[in-house]
Amino acid sequence: MSTTLLDPADNLSRLLRCASVTPEDAGALGTLEAMLKPLGFLVERPIFEADGTPAIENLLAIRGQAGPHLCFAGHTDVVPPGPDADWSQPPFAAIVKDGEIYGRGAVDMKGGIACFVAAVxxxxxxxxxxxxxxSFLITGDEEGPAINGTVKLLAHAEQAGxxxxxxxxxxxTNPEALGDMIKIGRRGSFSGVVTLNGRQGHVAYPHLADNPMRRLALVLAALQNTPLDGGTERFQPSNLEVTTVDTGNSASNVIPARVAIRFNIRFNDHWTPETLRAEVLRRIETALSGVAPGRDVADLYEMTWREPVSDVFVTAPGPLVEELSDAVEAVTGRRPELSTSGGTSDARYIKNHCPVVEFGLVGKTMHMANERVALSDLETLTAIYETFLTRWFAAQS
Incomplete structure (x- = not known):
């Protein structure tokens, strides 16, 4: 075994030099495979594809034949770095400066992978x-559409037994410092488009047209002004955010035929997707009721629900949560907060197969120019992962 595998900074440098912007792999999974084989892992590199999406390479590596089975999951794909001029160091050169290593993916999330390899x-x-x-279950399709990645890789693993x-x-997962936070769940997420219907016409002859913009403010207020809930024991309040309003009309003398309102909802365990959809429709129909005498409310709007839907979930207390919390405290001296905050992750797929928690580096610079991680944090996270591995397997015996 190469002694360089013991060094998380070296592991990370090798991964960072692969410009694996979704959907390109750029050698990242091959680099990871070269790290795992000397450690006794059997490695598969399945490629998944679907109509209208790029083919994506993934990695499943397994060590051992029997006994408790722990999976480490993640992704090697990264978001685009943006203009090189915005970076003080090249985004794919893995430059170390003032005790920090720079590169796109340093914290999200090649750094976590590098540390877990070093811990093993x-x-x-x-x-x-x-x-x-x-096991290592690593995709190249987390930052993109997430169609040919973790969800299919999990099915592939299950079909193989x-x-x-x-x-x-x-x-x-950590907002400010290692030891801050373990993510034990996530709010759900889904999107929709409500289209308000009218009738196109000339602005000088409004009596011959029906401007849907006159109903826009009512619907926007109905969707956003009243909170969906006040939060629950484990989750922050649900929120509906309108992300764009569009008529598709570039002319200033034409009354538009329709206006589309796009929105996303992040919801807690007070709701299911079904009850939340019903609440959205109730609000829209209440807002439109009576605004167009003689017309059915159902004719005034159309609703399109976007897929996929990410379900809300929380991982119950047990060895996974407790042993990871104990490992973090043993290394850092701090008991991490158990949180369900933030956006979605591939945990939304993994939770259908086994209990899942998230813990990695400090995320302050993720998706930013000059994304970077302190070398000391790489050492600390490696120590946490090493302690967790020992404690989790011991708890299974």
């Missing part, structure tokens, strides 16, 4: 890697 390598080098099964007892997802 350190335990292996000491002959202390626990008995059982250990692999069952995971628990999963750690290495997304950056």
């Amino acid at each position: 390598a350190r335990l292996e080098s000491k002959g202390a890697l626990p008995e059982g099964r250990l 692999h069952r995971f007892d628990a999963c750690l997802l290495g997304e950056p």
Whole structure:
């Protein structure tokens, strides 16, 4: 085994030099495979595709034949870096400056992968890697449409007979410092488009047209002005956010035939997708009731629900949460907050197969120019992962 695998900074540098902007792999998964094979992992690189989407390479690596099965999940794809001029260091050069390593994906989330590889390598080098099964489930399609990535990789693993007892997802979860936060769940998410119908016409002859913009303010207020809820025990309040309003009309002397309102909802466990859809429709129909005498409310609007829907979930207390919390506290001296805040992640797919939690680096610079991570944080996260591996497998015996 190469001693460089013991160094998370070296592992990360190798991954950062791969410009794996979704959907390009740019050698990232091959680089990871080269790290895992010397550690005894059997590696598969399945490619998934679907009509209208690019083919995506993925990685499933498994070590061990029997016993408790722990999965580490993540992604090697990254968002575009933007103009090089916005970076003080090249985004794919893995430059170290003032104790930090720069690069797109440093914290989201090649750094987490690099640290978990180093943790496994350190335990292996000491002959202390626990008995059982250990997997890496890594996609190249998390930052993109997420169609040919984790959801299909999980199905592939299940069809091959692999069952995971628990999963750690290495997304950056800490707001300010390592030890701040473990994500034990996520709010749900879905999107929709409500189109207000009217009749096109000349602005000088409004009596011959029907301007849907006159009803726009009523619907916007109905959707947004009254909170959906006040939050629940584990989750912050649900929120509906209008993201764009569009008539498709570029002329100033034409009354538009319709106006489309696009929105996204992040919802907690007070709702299901079905009850939330019903609430949205109730608000729209209440707002439109009586505004157009002689016309059926159903004729005044059309609703389109966008797929996919991400369900709300929370991982119940148990060895996964407790052993990770204990490991974080043992290394950092801080008991992490158990949180369900933030956006969505691939945990929304993994939770259908096994309990899942998320813990990784500090995310302050993710998706920003000059994304970077402190070398000291890489060492600390590696120590946390190493401690967690030992504790989790011990708790299964």
